[in-house]
Amino acid sequence: MAILDEIEYRRNDGGEDLEAIYRLRYKSFRRHGLLLSESADERMVDELDEAPNCYKFGVFMNNHLVSTIRLHHLTKEMPYAPSMTVFSDILQPRLDRGESFIDPSRLSIDPDLTTSFRVLPYITLRLAFIGVIHFNTSGCISMIREEHTGFYARSFDSISLCEPRLYPPFTMPIFLYETRTDHSLQLSLERFPFFASTASERRMLFDQPKRGELAPLTILPTAKYLKAAA
Template sequence: MQLLEHVDYRLITGGEDLEAIYRLRYQSYLQSGMCGPIASGMFEDRWDNLPNSYRFGVYFDGHLVSTLRLHYISREHPYSPSVDAYPEILAERLARGETFIDGTRFATDADSAPAPGVLPFLTLRLGMVAASYFGLTAVLTPIKIEHSAYYARIFHAIQRTEGKVFPGVLAPIALFEIPCGENLRQTLERFPFFKSTAVEQRMMFANPAINRLTPLSIVPTAKYYRDAA
């Protein structure tokens, strides 16, 4: 909670900030073996500019430390990397009217972490804010199997597929699902820094990320719940 005092989230729409998160993705993925060399030194893909796409940079004391991309997917907007990678899991559920946040392109600058192990918490908080705003069926997170213990412990994530080829990366990826509803309520109670006010939620998600009128910087609001306790 104290570290959130130094954090701001930026909904990235273009310019130098966009190039910065693409470079961070590339550096992180190259180091971890998720991608090979790319001449531009930037990692971007065909899902980045979709109207249901939200690209975020996480800044600590003004320095970019991590990035995450979210897609809000529904029957009306069934477009995201996980929909393309796992149609056997998601196509029928979307047709029934279920809705999801698809979290992909998570990347960090470990050398800039303010403390060991905190960047996943600061970054994945974005998914919890999205879940609170949209009222979802679940948050989807395609990840390496070796990272699954973290997601199961913190978010009670459920594995839906075995590891398989995932668009744009080299490592096998499995689809995990974080149920919302009662599970989200319990997660927010266990980890109050994942909480957010309606104002923060609207600033992040009331308009598509490609809308350049969306505010650039968004300050975490979990502290207001702490101060009111």
């Protein structure tokens, strides 16, 4: 909870911050040996970054970009997400029945900070949890490497939906895991109180500004205020 005092979230659709996010993705994935090929411009970006249901976030500590995540709000009307390129046969029937999901991807932590700030993956994944609440989705879908399956199962009560599959350009099979809202929402809040958020924070992170309004440059985490009120 204390580190939230140093954290700012920024939703990015363009400009220097977005370029920094693309470069951090590349740096993190290359450092961990997850990409098959090099990129001359050292950026990691694809067509799903421009999907209408895509939300790209940078996490800043003391005005320095330390991590990033991309979220897709997956619905029957907008079935655009990384998971649908590999696991559409699993997910499309559920979308057709009216379910919806948050699909987090491109989770990247500055590799120079991973040993100093081990809480950063949680601080970053907090955005996916907030998205689940804001959009009232059925659950959160995660495509993860085998070595991360235990973390997701222990931390978020996630379950495997099928056998792993290949997902180019990555170098290993990818697992599809789901955290169900109806089963695990309250459990996650009890386990990680800093995942809590106010309605105002959720709106600033995900809602489009009304006509004549400017989008907020930065959004501060609000969990500490809810804890103080309690």
